Amino acid sequence: MTDLSLTCMGAAGTVTGSRHLLEADGKRILLDCGMFQGRRNIRTRNWEPFPVAPWSIDKVVLSHAHMDHSGYVPRLIRDGYAGEILCSPPTIDLCGILLPDSGYLQERDAEYANRKKFSRHEPALPLYTEDEAEASMERFRGVEFNTDTDLGHGARLKLRRAGHILGAATVEVKWHGRTIAFSGDLGRYDDPVLFDPEPIEQADYLLLETTYGDRLHEQGDPGELLADIVERTTARGGTVVIPSFAVGRAQLLTFYLWKMKKAGRIRSVPVYLDSPMAINASAILRHHFGDHRISPSDAEEIGDMVNYVRETEDSKALTIDQMPKVIISASGMATGGRVLHHLKSYAPDARNTIVISGFQAPGTPGATILAGADEIRIHGQHVPIRAEVEEISMLSAHADANELMQWLGGFKAPPRKTFLVHGEPASSRALRSRIERELGWSCEIPGHLDRFDL
Incomplete structure (x- = not known):
């Protein structure tokens, strides 16, 4: 069987910077391409060289448009990525406003910091510009929900509704006889605006968000x-x-x-x-x-x-x-x-x-x-x-611990391994304990840049 690996290049041990790389036969598929946000030691990762050469990535798939999942796309392209950005049609429309706005705000904030001289850097610079973000939109390609899409090199893609925000998707990649599912960010059940997260029945490996893995949302209206x-x-x-x-x-x-x-x-x-x-x-x-x-x-x-x-x-x-x-x-x-x-x-x-x-x-x-x-x-x-x-x-637009467990109930059989990502350490550990106790599944909490053979 062909070697297949997963490397968690972001949202591992932290909530932001969602980036998960699948590799096989020298080909690379990147799931999400987000910005790091929050603490300074986390934000500085945005300025570090991407862990692999951007030009060596064959496809990028986005779960949704939030900046911690899509916000690094213009920089990846600026640094050499030459392929497509695949996502749902509403996500394309939302990225079309989010990414240029991000570039504009970065330029403006850098200018303001330089003018007021409160930046730690001289001069303060944007990660990318508004024009670079506008140009990146030419690479986007829409993928309809619940359709089988060819990624090339034997890989197949399917997106399902995740709730959370308009256009948000769970991601399923079938490649070299294995199925990898990625929750993206899961939304709430019975949300007044968005549809419920759709279940996934089978996956060999699952990447699961744990943002609220240790908490329950308050009840009430x-x-x-x-x-x-x-x-x-x-x-x-x-x-x-x-x-x-x-x-x-x-x-x-x-x-x-x-x-x-x-x-x-x-x-x-x-x-x-x-x-x-x-x-x-x-x-x-x-x-x-x-x-x-x-x-x-x-x-x-x-x-x-x-x-x-x-x-x-x-x-x-x-x-x-x-x-x-x-x-x-x-x-x-x-x-x-x-x-x-x-x-x-x-x-x-x-x-x-x-x-x-x-x-x-x-x-x-x-x-x-x-x-x-x-x-x-x-x-x-x-x-x-x-x-x-x-x-x-x-x-909150995020599923809480009970709702995450409810979504996991849609699987007809346990994945071989469930990787708990997109959460602070305490929330990931709490959800791992609950999944292992209630479902008996094998779970792993990746660290930043950890690599796994699938």
Whole structure:
């Protein structure tokens, strides 16, 4: 039998930087091509040479469009990758806004750091530019869900719906008589916007995300909790600031705010979506009605409720406007983007509320806020946090431990080996113990750059 190997080049022992390399007969297939985020020692991996020569990779397959799964693509191409990027059609559309926006933000942040002289590097540089990200989109090729696709060199690909965000997929690769399944990021069951994760019945080897492998999401109606926060905050004259991922979370938040307004749970308080990328992502949602549960009429009503903020000057006006309101703005972990300016303005005032609505990688400003810090550092300044801080964990787009186990229940037989990736060490260890105890499966927690013969 032909030798086949797996090397975990990212999201091993950490949540971000998803990159998993399959090799056989001198051919290479890369599953995901994400950026590292969070702690500085993790982020610096983005600047290290790719572990194998980019030109030597034959195919790249993306599970979905989030930056920690797709965000390194322009750099890989810049450094010599010459092949296709395969993913679902909605993922192509989302990457078409996420990647150029990432390049733009990197250029802008580098320019700002150089102008204000708070960077540790001289000069600060972007990982790639907006133009390089735009050019990378020419390499993308759409793969429909549940179709058998030829990857060349005897490899076959199938994508299935994973929930999580629009277009997210689980990945199945059949190569040299073995089946390798990759969960990507699994979504929630009974999500009001996205369809349930589809099961996989058989795989010889499984790469499984463990982001929430040691936790359960709170039970209850996130819309009701969000409505309580908005009403309580605006009643005292405050503003609700929600750092939000532009793809997935922003659309879910506007859905719940619309639902609560329609039910009379939220009074007439303006809702602002201050993220051009999130606005564009919301438009893409309306181009793929077959890929989610929202009807065209409801999508139109949600769009009518939201005030879209595209221009920088309008965003600056929001920062100084003291009228009660809700601001949803990227980035979701407060690592960059317009939300940093809103946090600088609103975090020091006890009338306001900061709502954390998703996973916060260790070392990010969002994680610091959630941990109860008295201050955070933004653009080289120490910003006090006197605002109320609330977390709505049930808004997470990630399956929790029970939902991960529910998805594993779709397998008719155990994989030979299950590799637990895309999680912090504690969550991976907790899920390994549970899988071994409840299912009797053989599990492995890879370290960074660990290689396995399959």
